[in-house]
Amino acid sequence: MDFHLVPRGEDRNYTGFLTKTIVYTGSLILFLASFGLTISSIVVPKWVSYDNDKPFFHYSYGLHRRCSSLTGTCESFPQREDCHGEDRYFCSMWRSVGFLMSFAVVLEGMSVVAFLIVLSGGKRLRESGWKILSLFILMSAVVQAGSMGIVAYLYDNEDRFFVGWRLDESWIYCTVSWCVSLVCAAALILAAYTLPSEGGYELIPDHS
Template identity: 75%
Template structure:
């Protein structure tokens, strides 16, 4: 018996403008921006900074570097001497933030691969892949929010950050990044649960064959 591909009936088929494919594609663009902001927050050493006019000095802490205008250089941070005595707690917490942000990058990379697999795959992946994708994207947001919160806690409670210090550019990048990720996770969940099944095709017999039977 010969078969042809024809659109499914309207009771099982959705051809509206807002489809899962569109939601996946749109949130992927936003998530790529989130990924870029995460990388920038790690690379740019400006999580916490201090600036004074007289004398003109500028200091900043990154996750892995510490910079000073007095020497016009950046050095590795935290170093071994920073992790002894009273500085041990701060050192441990700061390194934890570095680990969390690196882990967030790994999770985001997995999320991007998942996006691409779903978009390049068939209808089955688009219908069922939302739960794993939203899990990975949401996890990356939680990890970044945890790292950002630790830095904010240290900023409020560490004596080294006296009046004049401020949470700077990289901290803001991290904040925006996990907010973007959280939005993407929510949008994917809503699309997966609310949007109807996309239009597909099914095999039906040719009319000639039906007439014979």
């Protein structure tokens, strides 16, 4: 008995192609929002803030700047004088958070490039590209979660953060960002294991 290769049904091919493209496109849009939140958490100097009502006073720490409403300006942080004696540990940890968040941006940038390559590629990329793509996304989420955890630890244990200080919007941006990234990675992994293949060729017997 002879076998011949024939294309699978066109409807199945089209459905698989369309479904995977929708998943990748939707995940990319969601991930770009996450990417924007990551950038905002770095740019906006409000990871930990303090407000006083009478007289009004606002003070905040960002990853690379600290701001005061008394002077109306922001200055580079941490500076050399902030990293001596008992403050050396805090300074080292804070700089580590800045480095980790910058690394997260690099990983997210690589993820965006991977998204574009997969979407512009062929069937083979759409079928297997989720592996490296989800890995990049998960790595960026882990790095951001670590950064968030370090700042939360410092907030709870450093004497400089007394009653009245709070974790502010930049910390929230980071938290939401890595949670959204996890959703994107989960969607890609779930789609890879549950959605039908885009099709290809199958063997059928020749009875002639």
